[in-house]
Amino acid sequence: MSDSLERSFKLPPEQEAIRAKCFHPSGTFVEFTKEEIEQSIPERFEKIARQYPNRIAINVKDQLLTYDELNMAANGVACAILDQHGEANKPVTILMEHGSSVLVAILGLLKAGKIYVPLDPSFPLARLSYILRDTQSDLILTDGKNLPLANQIARPECSVTNFEQIKHWVSSSSVGARVGPDALAYILYTSGSTGQPKGVVDNHRNVLHGTMKFTNGLHICAEDRWPLTHPCSSSASVRRIFPSLLNGASLFPFDVKEEGMEGLLKLLVREKITLFSTGRIRDVVRSLDANQGFDSLRLVSFGGEVVHSRDIELYRKVFPEHCLIGIWFSSTETGNVTQFLMDRNTQIPGDLVPVGYPAVDVEIILLDEASGPVANGEPGEIAVKSRYLSPGYWRRPELTKERFLLDPHDRQKRIYLTGDIGRIDANGCLFHLGRKDDQVKIRGHRVEIAETEAALYKLDSIQKAFVAVRENGAAEKVLVAYVVPAQRQPPTTTSLRTALAKTLPEYMIPSVFIMQEHLPLTVTGKVDRRALSDPGSSRPELETPFIAPRTSIETQLTEIWGNILCVDQIGVNDNFFDLGGHSLAAAQVISRINDAFNVNLSPQSIYVTPTVAELAITVMQGQAA
Numbered sequence: 001m002s003d004s005l006e007r008s009f010k011l012p013p014e015q016e017a018i019r020a021k022c023f024h025p026s027g028t029f030v031e032f033t034k035e036e037i038e039q040s041i042p043e044r045f046e047k048i049a050r051q052y053p054n055r056i057a058i059n060v061k062d063q064l065l066t067y068d069e070l071n072m073a074a075n076g077v078a079c080a081i082l083d084q085h086g087e088a089n090k091p092v093t094i095l096m097e098h099g100s101s102v103l104v105a106i107l108g109l110l111k112a113g114k115i116y117v118p119l120d121p122s123f124p125l126a127r128l129s130y131i132l133r134d135t136q137s138d139l140i141l142t143d144g145k146n147l148p149l150a151n152q153i154a155r156p157e158c159s160v161t162n163f164e165q166i167k168h169w170v171s172s173s174s175v176g177a178r179v180g181p182d183a184l185a186y187i188l189y190t191s192g193s194t195g196q197p198k199g200v201v202d203n204h205r206n207v208l209h210g211t212m213k214f215t216n217g218l219h220i221c222a223e224d225r226w227p228l229t230h231p232c233s234s235s236a237s238v239r240r241i242f243p244s245l246l247n248g249a250s251l252f253p254f255d256v257k258e259e260g261m262e263g264l265l266k267l268l269v270r271e272k273i274t275l276f277s278t279g280r281i282r283d284v285v286r287s288l289d290a291n292q293g294f295d296s297l298r299l300v301s302f303g304g305e306v307v308h309s310r311d312i313e314l315y316r317k318v319f320p321e322h323c324l325i326g327i328w329f330s331s332t333e334t335g336n337v338t339q340f341l342m343d344r345n346t347q348i349p350g351d352l353v354p355v356g357y358p359a360v361d362v363e364i365i366l367l368d369e370a371s372g373p374v375a376n377g378e379p380g381e382i383a384v385k386s387r388y389l390s391p392g393y394w395r396r397p398e399l400t401k402e403r404f405l406l407d408p409h410d411r412q413k414r415i416y417l418t419g420d421i422g423r424i425d426a427n428g429c430l431f432h433l434g435r436k437d438d439q440v441k442i443r444g445h446r447v448e449i450a451e452t453e454a455a456l457y458k459l460d461s462i463q464k465a466f467v468a469v470r471e472n473g474a475a476e477k478v479l480v481a482y483v484v485p486a487q488r489q490p491p492t493t494t495s496l497r498t499a500l501a502k503t504l505p506e507y508m509i510p511s512v513f514i515m516q517e518h519l520p521l522t523v524t525g526k527v528d529r530r531a532l533s534d535p536g537s538s539r540p541e542l543e544t545p546f547i548a549p550r551t552s553i554e555t556q557l558t559e560i561w562g563n564i565l566c567v568d569q570i571g572v573n574d575n576f577f578d579l580g581g582h583s584l585a586a587a588q589v590i591s592r593i594n595d596a597f598n599v600n601l602s603p604q605s606i607y608v609t610p611t612v613a614e615l616a617i618t619v620m621q622g623q624a625a
Contacts, residue, residue, distance in 0.1 A: 037181065
């Protein structure tokens with residue numbers, strides 16, 4: 001059993017006991033049956049809308065949509081799209097802000113029988129343009145704020161529709177094209193090893209099957225309340241949106257970059273959130289001193305990276321006694337494939353926390369370098385066998401054939417090679433040991449290092465480049481670029497980050513750049529990773545000269561920045577983002593500043609005033625106010 005396992009055996013008694021506690025205390029759980037996956041997503045949603053017409057479906061800053069209102073608004077979108085673009089199952093791109101409107105748009109497009117392609121407005125222009133060309137979409141659905149951006153990336157044959165000008169309220173409760181469970185539902189773009197993002201497609205049946213696994217595995221019910229912190233362009237959003245809206249639960253879209261970690265924690269308390277998912281629990285608990293009244297939380301779940309026992313200790317310190325924790329292993333191509341539940345009494349024998357036992361209709365196989373099964377207890381590449389895998393990559397048949405293998409024993413199943421390394425213990429529990437290739441998770445986002453390296457090689461100032469993953473002083477994974485300059489005068493971190501930001505999203509830009517005379521090589525001609533210098537915590541080479549703090553406020557700010565960014569020396573004119581800062585670090589810094597100086601700065605402050613000198617003035621103004 002240790003080199004292949006599936007849910008054909010009984011879970012250990014301790015897991016069954018914890019599952020028995022994973023219920024909403026006052027809710028009514030209704031099982032999601034296997035028969036219900038053989039339909040379209042809109043059919044299931046309309047059933048729920050009829051069942052819970054007056055229940056709150058979406059709540060954004062007290063702007064509420066009931067299920068009846070959400071259904072009618074989505075019908076309006078579907079009518080407009082069908083009138084303009086017919087019933088063909090074609091891609092439609094969505095370029096909208098995080099909130100209720102983008103969810104209405106997604107449901108509306110699915111009702112119209114379209115394939116939704118969500119774009120993140122924060123992505124570089126070049127990346128957005130590439131995705132639009134690759135999908136061959138002839139329609140962009142956008143909002144007023146992003147209308148200029150949509151017009152900028154639109155190709156001549158691509159029309160742009162302003163969502164805010166669509167008449168949403170229609171009388172019919174069942175509008176739209178009739179599509180079957182095999183119809184494609186979405187294309188989600190992930191980092192690609194060729195230097196360009198690749199689109200992963202999935203159909204209605206698989207989305208419903210994934211919803212069934214989450215519903216029954218976590219006993220999601222109509223009384224549950226779940227924040228949506230992941231952008232709709234990520235696969236994590238699929239595992240939040242549909243398990244909520246296809247069960248009558250309430251969904252709370254929340255932009256952490258806009259409102260900060262403090263705002264998120266307040267939301268958990270104010271709205272009596274019951275289910276909370278995060279890529280990294282450390283990002284949450286850093287803002288907490290003790291249990292802050294999360295009495296309604298029944299489950300905190302996280303995944304996407306290797307989980308350590310110290311993360312579980314953080315959870316036990318912060319969240320209430322009755323709150324369970326869930327860990328799973330998943331990918332955009334497979335959806336959720338394992339689950340592991342813990343309570344206060346769960347013992348973790350070593351430092352590494354397992355990702356659990358296989359989900360329903362999933363078999364996990366560990367393979368060696370020759371694609372054969374590994375010996376009992378040995379590590380191997382995690383392969384997932386199921387009939388509910390993604391159909392493959394959009395317009396990439398060769399890559400699909402390479403990563404998705406036919407099952408010689410069952411024509412209805414296929415095998416997906418994840419590229420992750422795992423180990424199965426004697427009890428049949430899977431441990432995730434990291435990546436086999438150069439694909440990593442950075443702050444919950446999947447990153448192909450080859451794509452970051454390709455972007456570096458396009459810069460005239462660089463002769464050679466190699467990108468590695470390192471842990472900083474806060475035990476966070478960061479990208480480190482080892483660069484051989486093309487000229488005698490090496491480029492600065494500032495200039496490199498500015499250049500890369502034109503083509504790469506924030507999370508794919510290295511946090512540290514180290515200049516090298518040459519890249520160390522092994523005898524086989526490959527880069528010798530062990531010979532690469534440790535990035536340490538010294539100040540990077542910036543275009544701004546170093547100026548030490550001059551006031552007590554500046555001194556405190558440099559200490560806060562240094563603790564979060566793991567940088568020893570920070571000048572008052574250094575740009576936060578040139579020092580390796582990112583949106584999550586910005587939220588943590590602002591939270592620390594508000595506590596230290598008794599002010600109420602918004603998370604956007606650091607984007608407006610990204611240096612210590614500027615931020616010190618903002619702090620003084622906040623104190624005066």
